[in-house]
Amino acid sequence: xxxxxxxxxxxxxxxxxxxxxxxxxxxxxxxxxxxxxxxxxxxxxxxxxxxxxxxxxxxxxxxxxxxxxxxxxxxxxxxxxxxxxxxxxxxxxxxxxxxxxxxxxxxxxxxxxxxxxxxxxxxxxxxxxxxxxxxxxxxxxxxxxxxxxxxxxxxxxxxxxxxxxxxxxxxxxxxxxxxxxxxxxxxxxxxxxxxxxxxxxxxxxxxxxxxxxxxxxxxxxxxxxxxxxxxxxxxxxxxxxxxxxxxxxxxx
Amino acid sequence: xxxxxxxxxxxxxxxxxxxxxxxxxxxxxxxxxxxxxxxxxxxxxxxxxxxxxxxxxxxxxxxxxxxxxxxxxxxxxxxxxxxxxxxxxxxxxxxxxxxxxxxxxxxxxxxxxxxxxxxxxxxxxxxxxxxxxxxxxxxxxxxxxxxxxxxxxxxxxxxxxxxxxxxxxxxxxxxxxxxxxxxxxxxxxxxxxxxxxxxxxxxxxxxxxxxxxxxxxxxxxxxxxxxxxxxxxxxxxxxxxxxxxxxxxxxxxxxxxxxxxxxxxxxxxxxxxxxxxxxxxxxxxxxxxxxxxxxxxxxxxxxxxxxxxxxxxxx
Numbered sequence: 001x002x003x004x005x006x007x008x009x010x011x012x013x014x015x016x017x018x019x020x021x022x023x024x025x026x027x028x029x030x031x032x033x034x035x036x037x038x039x040x041x042x043x044x045x046x047x048x049x050x051x052x053x054x055x056x057x058x059x060x061x062x063x064x065x066x067x068x069x070x071x072x073x074x075x076x077x078x079x080x081x082x083x084x085x086x087x088x089x090x091x092x093x094x095x096x097x098x099x100x101x102x103x104x105x106x107x108x109x110x111x112x113x114x115x116x117x118x119x120x121x122x123x124x125x126x127x128x129x130x131x132x133x134x135x136x137x138x139x140x141x142x143x144x145x146x147x148x149x150x151x152x153x154x155x156x157x158x159x160x161x162x163x164x165x166x167x168x169x170x171x172x173x174x175x176x177x178x179x180x181x182x183x184x185x186x187x188x189x190x191x192x193x194x195x196x197x198x199x200x201x202x203x204x205x206x207x208x209x210x211x212x213x214x215x216x217x218x219x220x221x222x223x224x225x226x227x228x229x230x231x232x233x234x235x236x237x238x239x240x241x242x243x244x245x246x247x248x249x250x251x252x
Numbered sequence: 253x254x255x256x257x258x259x260x261x262x263x264x265x266x267x268x269x270x271x272x273x274x275x276x277x278x279x280x281x282x283x284x285x286x287x288x289x290x291x292x293x294x295x296x297x298x299x300x301x302x303x304x305x306x307x308x309x310x311x312x313x314x315x316x317x318x319x320x321x322x323x324x325x326x327x328x329x330x331x332x333x334x335x336x337x338x339x340x341x342x343x344x345x346x347x348x349x350x351x352x353x354x355x356x357x358x359x360x361x362x363x364x365x366x367x368x369x370x371x372x373x374x375x376x377x378x379x380x381x382x383x384x385x386x387x388x389x390x391x392x393x394x395x396x397x398x399x400x401x402x403x404x405x406x407x408x409x410x411x412x413x414x415x416x417x418x419x420x421x422x423x424x425x426x427x428x429x430x431x432x433x434x435x436x437x438x439x440x441x442x443x444x445x446x447x448x449x450x451x452x453x454x455x456x457x458x459x460x461x462x463x464x465x466x467x468x469x470x471x472x473x474x475x476x477x478x479x480x481x482x483x484x485x486x487x488x489x490x491x492x493x494x495x496x497x498x499x500x501x502x503x504x505x506x507x508x509x510x511x512x513x514x515x516x517x518x519x520x521x522x523x524x525x526x527x528x529x530x531x532x533x534x535x536x537x538x539x540x541x542x543x544x545x546x547x548x549x550x551x552x553x554x555x556x557x558x559x560x561x562x563x564x565x566x567x
Contacts, residue, residue: 015345091341091344093343095305096402098306099330099335101327101330101331
């Protein structure tokens with residue numbers, strides 16, 4: 001059932017020009033950045049050759065590329081998630097799902113899987129670029145895998161938050177703006193942490209930051225604490241979304 | 253009356269904040285019945301439909317569909333219902349075929365049976381020719397039909413249609429009504445509308461809801477009987493005195509209207525029309541008009557909804 005709902009979501013996404021333009025624009029920008037990083041790498045390669053234990057292509061090209069991808073996703077995910085539930089409400093097509101023999105959890109999970117599948121496609125397309133480096137050199141595959149996993153966890157937590165905010169409103173644009181605001185706040189929340197002075201408070205704010213957990217993956221560190229953070233984040237917002245849909249029937 | 257009704261609604265109430273949209277509504281739907289739900293705007297029709305189909309939770313009350321409690325086993329109960337809301341719940345970016353296939357899967361029709369179910373639903377709703385077209389490009393009438401096809405695709409025991417003929421042209425309205433009557437033979441149908449003749453044409457039983465309360469519930473035959481006339485309007489070239497008319501056997505009361513016209517009141521089922529005609533001819537009054545007055549469904553509707561008196565009779 002979740003598969004049916006996810007496929008419908010994915011099909012509708014690809015029937016709208018939005019999905020295609022997002023794919024094109026993101027791919028174009030990241031390709032440009034990728035070329036710039038490769039250029040830099042080639043320029044400093046003579047110096048790297050003189051160093052002991054010099055950073056490789058994975059650290060100098062792949063990690064910054066996915067860092068930028070994470071930042072771009074933060075802006076793009078709200079655009080893709082904004083319509084998920086708010087538009088169904090606005091078109092009243094949500095009645096179809098409510099009167100069908102499916103549970104609220106299946107509706108939320110179906111939509112979630114659908115939109116995450118879209119970002120899997122997008123990430124796969126981006127991943128092709130660093131993979132092309134294999135024709136000319138080597139990559140640290142373990143490090144590379146950690147980075148890709150990090151980006152996937154990052155984007156799935158973005159999507160969960162976007163989905164929840166979309167379930168709160170009838171206006172897709174309101175959902176987009178609030179999702180973007182919430183994500184941006186969680187991205188930069190640790191900036192304030194440095195200035196609080198209080199070590200405990202600063203630690204908490206740093207822990208909350210979406211970016212900090214991703215940085216570990218970018219360094220090639222696979223830590224269960226960071227994986228748990230993203231999974232927890234995703235679960236919380238999916239459960240909130242299910243609760244919100246349930247509440248729909250109780251009051252209007 | 254059969255022992256297990258398809259839909260049984262008991263003491264249903266629904267409040268929006270302080271506003272009671274539906275108060276203590278109880279009714280049952282038997283197999284093979286088309287139940288018309290009538291009421292003025294804002295009477296609570298749509299709210300009741302939404303509750304029956306699980307789109308809204310009731311504040312109080314119990315609903316069973318085919319013997320399954322809607323609140324305790326929502327999935328099993330919803331599998332027995334097809335629902336067309338006021339605005340058909342369509343995905344306009346899909347084609348009719350894609351949409352109906354999705355609906356079939358959503359209603360847990362097995363993958364290998366989906367094509368057959370889609371074909372059957374299209375056939376019943378006259379959609380064969382538009383299967384490959386985008387729903388967004390269809391006319392309002394066809395979109396409405398897609399909405400009905402969606403509601404019957406899993407051959408549910410109960411089909412709930414909320415104002416299915418709104419915004420259609422007269423030919424489409426007739427086709428949809430035929431379809432509804434047709435559905436009534438296999439499924440139980442609940443039809444909500446504020447168009448009175450529609451009820452007379454399609455329904456076997458009528459319920460009138462007003463200000464959240466059920467004020468009338470009876471078979472269409474009884475409703476028709478209620479509409480029977482108890483007045484005659486007569487017009488003469490040489491009008492006699494009212495007393496002379498009142499003297500005719502069977503006439504209970506005479507009302508004098510303008511231009512030599514009179515309204516004669518009589519007991520239900522005992523029209524004095526032949527005697528009036530006879531008397532008029534023998535006395536040379538010059539009878540030029542003799543019409544039994546029909547009470548329209550509108551009048552009955554207004555009568556019922558404008559009085560506080562509730563008719564809660566056994567249906």
